[in-house]
Amino acid sequence: MDNDMAGxxxxxxRAPDGDRSFEAVRDRLDMSLREAMTTQRSVRxxxxxxxDDDIVVACxxxxxxxxxxxxxxxxxxxxxxxxRVKGELAAQYRKAWRVYGGIGERVTAGDEAMxxxxxxxxWQVSHFEEVPVVVVACLSGPGRFVPASVGQSTHYGxxxxxxxxxxxxxxxxxxxxxxxxxxxxxxxSARRILGLPLSVQPVCAVALGWPRGGTAPPxxxxxxxxxxxxxxxxxxxxxxxxxxxxPVLVD
Amino acid sequence: MDNDMAGxxxxxxRAPDGDRSFEAVRDRLDMSLREAMTTQRSVRxxxxxxxDDDIVVACxxxxxxxxxxxxxxxxxxxxxxxxRVKGELAAQYRKAWRVYGGIGERVTAGDEAMxxxxxxxxWQVSHFEEVPVVVVACLSGPGRFVPASVGQSTHYGxxxxxxxxxxxxxxxxxxxxxxxxxxxxxxxSARRILGLPLSVQPVCAVALGWPRGGTAPPxxxxxxxxxxxxxxxxxxxxxxxxxxxxPVLVD
Numbered sequence: 001m002d003n004d005m006a007g008x009x010x011x012x013x014r015a016p017d018g019d020r021s022f023e024a025v026r027d028r029l030d031m032s033l034r035e036a037m038t039t040q041r042s043v044r045x046x047x048x049x050x051x052d053d054d055i056v057v058a059c060x061x062x063x064x065x066x067x068x069x070x071x072x073x074x075x076x077x078x079x080x081x082x083x084r085v086k087g088e089l090a091a092q093y094r095k096a097w098r099v100y101g102g103i104g105e106r107v108t109a110g111d112e113a114m115x116x117x118x119x120x121x122x123w124q125v126s127h128f129e130e131v132p133v134v135v136v137a138c139l140s141g142p143g144r145f146v147p148a149s150v151g152q153s154t155h156y157g158x159x160x161x162x163x164x165x166x167x168x169x170x171x172x173x174x175x176x177x178x179x180x181x182x183x184x185x186x187x188x189s190a191r192r193i194l195g196l197p198l199s200v201q202p203v204c205a206v207a208l209g210w211p212r213g214g215t216a217p218p219x220x221x222x223x224x225x226x227x228x229x230x231x232x233x234x235x236x237x238x239x240x241x242x243x244x245x246x247p248v249l250v251d
Numbered sequence: 252m253d254n255d256m257a258g259x260x261x262x263x264x265r266a267p268d269g270d271r272s273f274e275a276v277r278d279r280l281d282m283s284l285r286e287a288m289t290t291q292r293s294v295r296x297x298x299x300x301x302x303d304d305d306i307v308v309a310c311x312x313x314x315x316x317x318x319x320x321x322x323x324x325x326x327x328x329x330x331x332x333x334x335r336v337k338g339e340l341a342a343q344y345r346k347a348w349r350v351y352g353g354i355g356e357r358v359t360a361g362d363e364a365m366x367x368x369x370x371x372x373x374w375q376v377s378h379f380e381e382v383p384v385v386v387v388a389c390l391s392g393p394g395r396f397v398p399a400s401v402g403q404s405t406h407y408g409x410x411x412x413x414x415x416x417x418x419x420x421x422x423x424x425x426x427x428x429x430x431x432x433x434x435x436x437x438x439x440s441a442r443r444i445l446g447l448p449l450s451v452q453p454v455c456a457v458a459l460g461w462p463r464g465g466t467a468p469p470x471x472x473x474x475x476x477x478x479x480x481x482x483x484x485x486x487x488x489x490x491x492x493x494x495x496x497x498p499v500l501v502d
Contacts, residue, residue, distance in 0.1 A: 029283075029284060029285040030283035030284065030285050030286070031283070031284050032280075032281035032282070032283070032284070033280060033281065033282050033283070033284050033287045033419060033420065033423050034280040034281050034313065034420075034423075035281070036284045037313045037316045037317075037416055037419075037420070038313070038316055040316055040317070040318070042318055062284075062285065062288045062289070065288045065289055065291055066288075066291070066415060067291070067293055067418070067430055069432070070355060071364070071365065071368055096398060099398075100396045100397060100398065101396070103396050104321060104396040107396070113322070114322065117321075117322055145351045145352075145354050145355040145358070146351060146432060146433065146436070147347060147350075147351065147433075147436045149436050149437065149438055150432040150433065150435055150436050150438075150455075152403060152407065153407060153432050153435075153454050153455055154432045154455075155407075156403065156404060156406075156407030156408065156411060157407065157411050157414070157430065157432065157454075157455055160407060160408050160411030160412055160415070161411055161412070161414065161415035161418070161430075163408070163412065164317060164411070164412035164413075164415040164416065165288055165415065167318070167412070168284060168288075169284065169285075169288070172284050172285075179318055179408065179412075181320070181397060181401040181404050181405050181408065182397065182398075182401065184401055184404075185397070185398045185400050185401050186400065187400055187401075203404050203408075204401075204404055204405075204408055
């Protein structure tokens, strides 16, 4: 397990015992920004216990503070609780995972970090109906006032910042959260399952629930970025920082 | 001005006087998550004063904590300081703005909130060389292990969460920040200007600088989302919340 992370007392945290009402956890939305970001994990193994609607709304309200292209605010959030609807999304998820999970497994064979992720997704795929809340983030209508060449970027850039707010808010109140797109791989089926018009595109889904608990292994720590620092004297240098952005799992 | 926001003492904040070193502002990264999100604004009018490299690195390091599709961590951040390079990006920005700014102006005529945004972008377009730091967020290589139908979503979903971390971190230390794609509208030129290989896609840019100061008008407050709450009894309801996600400007 990751002692550094465990040392923060947050990553290997279990669901709050006893009172899990919004009133009981609301103040955790004031968690330090740095702590929320540095301890964010994809937590896929969650309890089937219910999550208070007010907590979900509070997280979505913070999602709505994020910027959108040309201030379009053309996002829509569909909150799914109905086991039947979750079951239909789970069936889609399984179809896609049978193919792409298998590919991922073969391509990343021997990579223990990826193997952990794949085991956790396997768990999520087989328990998707039991996840108490699935929030599907959508975009309605096209992007505005941008050339086609950056239209796609502006389009998705109008919902993923809000999704990250949602994930960070969930993490701060102690909810397990993970970002998935595979349950939506068949966009026609996803629209039918969710009752969305053609004008609304289901972009990604956030599965929310109280963590089953466990410990978080350390982040990959590999060098995951470079920056070209173009200096005012025209010279350039390259610097990079270790990355622990790996979505480490609560096993 | 927006008294609610001004009441938080953060939105109409000017650049810190005196010491703007990383040491002087680093503890602000521990700002309350809720405060950082609820007071995030697109602040386009910034001073040409330099921004400490360590502050930029700290913001990018937090960006690297965000999730990526299949844990690809295939992001790259190019930090531009060279006035010549900024000048070339500014020229691209102006070309695109002449067309799309004009369209936006006509389509949103009479909308004072949009008019404020357009005035601020006008300012940014004409002063882009003076912005001290421009961080270009890029994606290298294709997405992994996902069907084409959600490939685009997963692709952009692997960088925009990190960009939102960067924007929130900048906001917490008191930097003005805005997310733009127009300077990159010509992807060939953008690659040439930034010296990027074909395998690296410049996705969006974050302009960073100390705010010129001013006051922030209130958010639009319009109803910007709906949620279909699929209840366990199969019934559905619709709820919506007022949105103040408008990227309000520091004038």
